[in-house]
Amino acid sequence: MTTLTVQGLTVDYGPVRALDGVGFEVPGGITAVLGANGAGKTTLLRTLSGLVPARAGTARLDATDLLRTPAEEMTRVGLAHVPEGRGVIAELTVEENLHLGALGARAARRGTASRFDLTRVYELFPVLGERSGQLAHTLSGGERQMLVVGRALLAEPSILLLDEPSLGLAPRVVAQIFALIRELVDRDGLTVLLAEQNARSALSIADRALVLGLGRVVADESAAALAGDDRLRHAYLGA
């Protein structure tokens, strides 16, 4: 089981402090990162995957110092980040997108012990197999989300960062994708950090939840406890 440990993480965008001493631990399972727009969810994920430089703090994935790992090395230390807005490469085919994901897996993770290969991804998302030769920009929103999750899995990650996977999707599709993520965690031991505005859906599959408000951690507790905490829900989640 993979452990992500974050301490005192601080990020500035020019004069604006986006993250202010964020600390938490993800011991496995699904951790939801909740909060309003501008609370720092996306910044947190982008900092962990090396896209945004941190001003201070530490972030470790088991023995790896994430803040000293460049973004293009992240898949090789076992971290896959599915960015906000899906991030399909629209001009490539579905299969090329997936193949690109597999190329990012570190050598030791490829091959025999592989949990996720192309066959498995096509089993998980049959529609991707049906559309493997199509350019990715012809896919619907839900299919794109399946493509980016499948592509991330092919890198054989130990931790998966998902940024707003429910954005713009029909509730039925969200439920389907979230159920599948839960299954991957239970069956394959994947660890997931799930940033969501859709608190209700996220809490329904999460083990723990972290609530961010203006760049600080305002709550860090079990998903069940948070779901029952009316005061927090009203104050930070608008639900």
Add this chain to the structure above:
Amino acid sequence: MQQLLTTTLSGLTLGFVYAAFALALVMIWRSTRIVNFAQAPMAMITAYVALVLIDAGYSYWIGFAAALLAGFLLGSLVEWLVIRRVDASNPINPVILTLGLFIVFHSLAALIFGSRFRSFPAPFGLRGFEVGDTTVALTGFGIFTILAVLVAVGGLVLLFRFTDVGLRMRASAFNPEVSRLLGVRVGRMLNLGWALAALVGSLSGLLIAGGGLVHPSYMDPVVVYGFVAAVLGGLDSPAGAVLGGLLLGLSLSFVSGYLGSELVAMAALVVLMAVLLVRPGGIFGGIAERRV
């Protein structure tokens, strides 16, 4: 009839050279959104590399290979030393920068190689084949030109379509951030893209030079023609660049053959303006659907 054949064949030959040059421009435009005006002097420098070797007694082919290698290295070096460091948030910055490089390479060439005209050899005959008692305008060097460009284009197609490196290069061009998150070393891929583009540019420079004269400005008209060909093809499409090059070569050859060679440069600009007014996306360019 013979004039028609002659005009068509010389237009095709020239068209293949423009195609190669346009392809080099398109490769760089696609991956870094920069129109590389320094492409012509970069090719010119590498033609001098070949000329120096040939004048020193080495065979044409040694010079040819050395020039292509020099093009590859020069492209990589320019990307690494200059392009990578420019603040591209304002798209005019890299354009001015490549114009600056244009002047720098010109001065360097004049300084190192002198600015007089020097004749450049050709590996094959420059006289047309004789069929019966008429001479066809297709020369041995013309055939070599067409084959060389076809081999280069074919090689690039194989690289981009069927190899992992090609897939990584395309992904880096289309979406650098997502590519990084997938473990692609984007900087390295863009550098390789510049190197390969400069190699193709060098090839066009060698083909223009063959059997003619070189001097520091000999490639400059090709910038205009290559750019027109690239725009004709949509600037974003490698296949379009090749077709645009052929189309432009043929059109200009017909203008030169039937109307007068002094009108060629003007005709190229008329074609450019017509395309920009009627089909700004290029003849082969689809509707822009990038950066979703």
